[in-house]
Amino acid sequence: MLAEFDLIRRYLMPSPTRHAADGVALGSGDDAALLVPQAGHQLAVSVDTSVVDVHFPGDAPAFAVGHRALAVALSDLAAMGAKSRWCFMALTLDQRRFADDAATHAWMEGFGQGFHTLCQRHATTLAGGDVTSGALTVGVTVMGETPQGQALRRDGARPGDVIAVTGELGGGAGGLALWQRGERHLEHPLLQRYLLPEPRLAAGEALLGLASAAIDISDGLLADLGHVRHASSVGAVLDIEALPLAQGLEEALGGEAARQAALSGGDDYELLVTLAPEKVEEAQQRLSGFGLGLTVIGHCSETPGVQGIPSGGRAGWQHFNEGTP
Template structure:
């Protein structure tokens, strides 16, 4: 059986590292020492976020190891996308019930493949024995003063979302129904989400505010409205639905999944109506659709949706704010 340090050397350091040109730039000291030493780009501010993924809470324990590795990094990178940050580095802590070489090889493959795709360097981490969980801390850079936030919205702003909604919930239900082919669009949306990093960077200077839709559109819209002291009006009929969602869940179920399902990792933004066409065109060049779904308003609350749905969405502790 591999020791902790042999495991790190084999799967998370050295040849397993991202080899995309520039991915490791700024890493003065990487895996293998007590700390990573990083050199940020002059004139940039750091954006840092951490996300923990637990087996049977955030992903099925028997999901493909490659998908677990990909997903653990993707959900953390999505927070950088919402800030308009360029992803640079990550550190990862994993607890494992046992050392399974085949599983670790698959996990590392999925994790490092997304590192390469997003030009992110794994700069360090930790390995322990315990129930399967993965915590990823991501570091990004933003030109000074240009970070997007949740609280910058203004009354009259157009509300818009990237991509399509409901795929996270639809993919979970597909998995529970026995679907295992990762080329199924709903299952791929659930297990292999793609963080909208390029879209987030493109929206700097256009969007007033942004948030990633990880807890569900309504829950995260409520966060955005609360941060800005505003309300919103949604056009539910305009919601872009993931491919195959209506066929799996029906029209009503698909709309509820888009509103409350969570795990979509798309961006919800507000921006001036005069900037919407420019933003949509810019994201289209990245092959990322942008759809207007409503407006911010001065009156508190979210109008246009069934009141029974307003408190649905993902919360680890339902009694308080997520």
């Protein structure tokens, strides 16, 4: 029988070596963590829950489950323009999924590697958490910092601002479609986009002072644009021909389905931003330093709703809504 604290010590706790830059005065092993934010900064805090067979396939590689659970949470910090600092994990582990303790240890090793590799890439310290038994679920709380009063928000868009997206769209939905068809070649670019999404933290920070509003594209472009529209009390005019489609998406799904995936598929974790037209070029130059594109796909208007999209298109993913994907 596997013990909770044995799993935590072996696979989840970071290296005991800490540096002052971690901002962790007291971490894993006590009842609560003690964190030290930078002076002159605000904390950005978000929590995300990933449930097996809802947010990731039950047969997904353990490394991908660990990576993805953290990546989707960090994406919320990226949308705020925050620098990631700390995270907490609540892991519910279903040992009935494994044949024996050896299989559990093998899965946990892969899961921990996926999680900690992404932590290291984004200088994020796992400062605590919890492990329990039940249906496989990963809850991740992330904490980041933004300079006082400079965080990107959803309520800053104004009529006349352009609407732009980072990177490419539709890859998450395309990868899920391939997985459901039985595709298991993990080097396929669409499967990479679905199983191993990359949170755009550097892009979010680079857009501070330029973007008027921002959100990450998790539930689909139209759904997440809707959150910005409502928060900012603006409408939108989109040019669907300008949508930057993910590599291989049209070949995998066909032209019409590829465009629908880009509009409503979700799981892209790119950033959707609004900017004054005169700031677009500078924003594109900043992001080009990361090898990342910024594509203008429309503009904000005073007319409510969204113009320029096919009628009858799905808005995107919503929990607790009958008929959603």
